[in-house]
Amino acid sequence: MLQRFALRARRVEAHSLAADKQRLMAWARGTIQVTFEAESGKAAMSWDLPDEEALDSLAARCRPFLLNGDPVYHAKVTNALGFFIQNAPDALKQDHQKIREGWRPLDPGDRRVIGYESRTGLVTGALGDLVTDKELAYAWLYGDLVHADDGAEDRVHGHDIDARFQAGAFLIANVAFRAIGTLNFLRHLQREGYTGLEEDVFTERVIARPRRDLTLARFATAPVGTPVAALEALLDGVTAHPDAGDSDAEATDTESSLG
Structure with missing residues (x-):
């Protein structure tokens, strides 16, 4: 299991959107820019978001960490890590617990928000029901990206594809951030002799070449x-x-x- 996780997480780490760690962190934090014009009294909010096609690709690499039937589902991975550090110092166990807790709000079965809730509607009409960022994100993931879930738009009460994509970027950036952090924790355990995985798990090529010569x-x-x-x-x-x-x-x- 940890071998499969390492290989999958290294594919996330090698993704173009993860190359700039500062931008990945900004997306994971849901960084917002607010502007205000004193003369007109107008205010606006804006979000710097990844390119949609690039995020589609990163989401495909990240999705197994969110599927409880997948061998690299985050809870299975953190449970396996816990097994190997039963006799480790308390500081290492505390780091492990922080990693476990960091994954939980991203899980589709967890009812907590990741960072925000939203409601939308016409300027002249009433606002719709409150929707969590996670509901929006999974509506994008299963309604716009992976599947064609006809009910996804109905469940997010009028939030358009831009709103769904924004939440999807927020979710996937957080999953990528957690996957890379968990991978680095696994690397540390490997160096300290807790896991005993084959070294090629951390070194073998995980990205296909754009040309194949035989x-x-x-x-x-x-x-x-x-x-x-x-x-x-x-x-x-x-x-x-x-x-x-x-x-x-x-x-x-x-x-x-x-x-």
């Missing part, structure tokens, strides 16, 4: 429609290229049948 040790060509068995027979009779073993790239036997 050195072909053997290949054969045949007309379109040639049976697979015939292709395999051709490959069995082909001698490997003499330079194939000298390459650092991955080698493979490749069969191809184009229709």
Whole structure:
């Protein structure tokens, strides 16, 4: 479980939106800018939010931490961490407890708000019902992003996609922040000898390359429609290229049948 968590959390850590830790922290805090014009008496609020497509990507990497059926669900991970530090100093146990408590308000089953509540309506009409940031965020996650939940908009009482996205950014930034913090705690436990995980869990590549190059040790060509068995027979009779073993790239036997 901790191995899977480390690999998934490292994918979050490597995401472009997590590269600037200060901006990630600002999104996680829900930082608001308020302007006021003394002459006109007008005031305005604004939020600096991530690019939507980039947040979609980060949300996909973060979502397993919020699913109680997933092996890397945050409560399962923090429980596993607790097992390894049963005999650790109190200071380490206190850090672990803070991590556990930091995750709880983000859980869909927890009724607390993360940071704010909102109601909306027409300027000339009555305001709608009060909605929590978490309800808005999950309406974005399941109504706008992952699924097509027809009831999501009804449950947030008139809040539009901008309001839902704003709350979604708030939630996902907090999940990413917690995931990276928990990963760093796990790294500390590993260095102190509490976990004994394989070191490659913390070093192996977790981000796919934008291009894939393979050195072909053997290949054969045949007309379109040639049976697979015939292709395999051709490959069995082909001698490997003499330079194939000298390459650092991955080698493979490749069969191809184009229709």
